Amino acid sequence: MKPAPLTTALVLASLALPAFSQTASGRNAAPAAAAPRAELVVAMPRTYGKTETMGLWGGYFSHLSSCANVSLRNQxxxxxxxxxxxxxxAEKELVDSIKTGKAQLAQVNPGLAAQxxxxxxxxxxxxxxxxxxxxPNSYHLILISRVDSPYRQPKDLAGKKIAxxxxxxNSGNLAPRALFPALGLTPEKDYEVVFSNGHERSVMxxxxxxxDGAAVASDLYQRMVLKGEVRASSVRTLWQSPPFMTESWVMGKDVPADVQARVRKCSYSYSFSPVLRKMLPGNDVFLPVNFDRDFAxxxxxxRKSQAPAKP
Incomplete structure (x- = not known):
């Protein structure tokens, strides 16, 4: 089941190829004129289709192209x-593309960032x-069920199917395995784990x-509500975790240091487009990451997910 497309109005408002967001907000840093132009292959998660992904992030790519003096390409x-x-x-292909050097710039979920x-x-x-x-933007792991279900608290899902x-x-599997046992829900012992292959598929x-229930990221669930794919009044949240860092941007280890510096500087000067602000409420810029603090x-x-299982 693929996520529903953005509304026609949002897509048209955000797409203006080939100069996605050549506005004052997208040009608030001078190009790195003296530096040689570098090529970076971009990889994105399969959260949305190609056109929708570019509708959200095309302005950022255009800004990097001019400000950081880089040529962004696909494989x-x-x-x-x-x-x-x-x-x-898909997740495995996304992280492998960074590890093998096939891609040099990517957006990844927290679990992949840790890997x-x-x-x-x-x-x-x-x-x-x-x-x-x-x-910085953050999300919660939430455990949800239908509002008309008999389940009121996590332990009510014992013996049931949880997606x-x-x-x-991270939020869809690693965090539930680390955090749910304290709720009386040890995966594969207290409930049946069913892999849905996506947060949107879990919700639907x-x-x-x-x-009977699903472990999903709160921000991705809220995007479904904003897009009209699900009504918040139809879903009951049984539990939510402390906050986690959301999707972040990474570069490959073989990207030259001067190019990394240019990309970082120009990323922090980018002002989000209106359509991106709508999809990420309360967020309007990129912030630097303090990994030890933000990803603790x-x-x-x-680490808990990599520890040997106790007999």
């Missing part, structure tokens, strides 16, 4: 200045946030009665 060598054919990859850092790749350098407060998303997802699976909870969950 077939097509320039993202003139094409919406961005690579949207990359442990494997010796650079920590995430940017995360959406609020310029005025300096607060996880994918094995590598609950709504259509395929799963993510790394705790990741």
């Amino acid at each position: 077939r060598g097509e320039s993202l200045d003139v094409s919406t054919n961005v690579d949207t990859l 990359l850092v442990v494997a010796g790749h650079p920590a995430p350098f940017a995360v959406p946030g609020d310029k005025a407060t300096g607060k 996880h998303t994918t094995p590598t997802s 699976g609950v709504m259509h009665g395929f799963y 909870t993510v790394m705790e969950v990741y």
Whole structure:
């Protein structure tokens, strides 16, 4: 089940190829004129379709192209200045593309960021946030059921089917395995784990009665509500976790240091487009990442997920 497309109005408002967001807000840093132009292959998660992904992030790519003096391309060598054919990859393919050097710039979920850092790749350098407060975007792991179900608290789901998303997802699998046992819900012992292959599929699976409950990221669930794919009044939240860092941006370890510096500087000067602000409420810029602080909870969950299971 693929996510429903953005409304026609949002897509048309956000797409203006080949110069996605050549506005004052997208040009508030001078191009790195003296530096040689570098090529970076971009990889994005398969959260939305290619056109929708470029509708959200095309302005950022255009800003990097001019400000950081980089040529952004897909793995077939097509320039993202003139094409919406961005690579949207499944989680394993996405992280492998960074590890193998097939992609040099990517947006990844927290679980994949942890994998990359442990494997010796650079920590995430940017995360959406609020310029005025300096607060980075975050989300909660939530455990949901249908509002008309008999389930009122987590332990009510004992013996039932709970959807996880994918094995590598932080909020969709690693965090439930680390945090649910304290709620009386040890995966595969107290309930049946069913992998849905995506947060949106987990939510819709609950709504259509395929799963009794689901472990999903609150921000992705809220985007479904904003897009009209699900009514908030139809869903009951049984529990939510402390906050986790949301999707962040990473670069490959083989990207030259001067190019990394240019990309970071220009990322922090980018002002989000109206359509991106609508999809990420309360976020208008990229903020730097303090990995040890911002990803402490993510790394705790990741390490617990890698620990040998107790007999």
